[in-house]
Amino acid sequence: MSTAEDREELLADVGDRIRAERHARGWTQAQLGTRCGLSAKVVAHVENGQTSLPLYYLAELCCGLGVTMSALLSDAWVMPTRQREERALTPRQAHILRVAASTGLPLSQVAARVGTTRQVVAARLSESYRLLGVSHLPQDERRAAAARIAEERGLFDAIESYAA
Template sequence: MTAPAQVGPSPVGGGPAVSADREEFLADVGDRIRAERHARGWTQDQLGRRSGLSRKAIEHMEHGRTSMPLLGLADVCRGLGVTLSALLSESWEMPTAANRERGLTPRQAHILRVAASTGLPLSQVAARVGTTRQVVAARLSESYRLLGVAHLPQRERRAAAVRVAEDRGLFNDRHEVDAA
């Protein structure tokens, strides 16, 4: 029986360096995938859906039981919202509460949902959610930045933000009602 692989940078420079022990490398990458998934509070099924892979494929990767095809590993990284280079980097760190992907506040989620579902101008969205146009604009801008869609053309941004938020499980209807 082999010792479990350590997650995080190794004492000799970090990163899952390809070594003579291929199993250890695969276990280290698998541990990183599992740590990233756990940091987001996702199941293997959820990561599989986000990655376009089966739960079984995610399980095999996390346990180092398969040589990971590059495209499969890239799909998992896309599903996690991390780059392949970041996952394999010597500077990769175990996700913690301080460096996890930040979600939307209940207020941001509520404003985004109202703005996207109605298609109204900001002044009318503001009237519906009981605030000013400036506050709506600020909350939407921050939401777009957090969701990685700020670079998109304005006409596409709202719908893309909703899709990303739903894919990441960032909408919580109960909290949105509380924010209203």
Template structure:
């Protein structure tokens, strides 16, 4: 028995055409969704909130690790503010990634220090500010990066969100240690 072949016109106008590789198609759609999200400067959590999905689900879709029902695709396109036909079009072009300048240089400095895991009192000494001012700036950073609603781990979430948006260079791990 032979594998089923999708019938219909081929690009050359002749007989049947082979079905597309569904894994490649899923990965391509995930790549397009990621590109559109990054173009807007959004985190996966932010797109998930807009689309009514979890951050984990958005991540799985973007990485091509899950099938994408039409309903989920419609939710994501609605969250992105674009039509499914635009996202799936052969005319779609990868947008340039926007790097929003959400944070002031002082906020970036504080967030960079926060990446070390030091307590606020040490960060305050390092940046030459009162602890209360550092705390207030960190709260503002959480709000600007869309992680203020998270109950725990906001520092790590803020650092990840800032790295995703190109506001902080990703941390470099020292392999020599």
């Protein structure tokens, strides 16, 4: 292999590692770019091995990812696993979920109680189920499971002022 080919392979490998670290955190290229003061375009070029990698970019990317350059470049580097981000519900999502779960009413009646449309209630509940990790459950089990998880995580605490 020529020196140019070695360099291209190294750049591609570093780009793959940066992409893996970013994916493990659930970030977009724009989010990583914002964290390290680079544009999403620069992040994309680095991840795709399309640019020579100035040390400054590598340092900024490592800083943004919270990894050291030595760890990222080490032969001992291991692809990270994606971290599950525990996201809270918005006060509106929590309010709709609480009303839906506590009353057991159909969506149209929940909508009337919370002052919105059935479509909005359906969308907010669907997003809540996804965020709480229960969207895979059978339909008749989702509300109760989502409400139980929201209660356990204290996600209903923030809605007291919202519902008032």
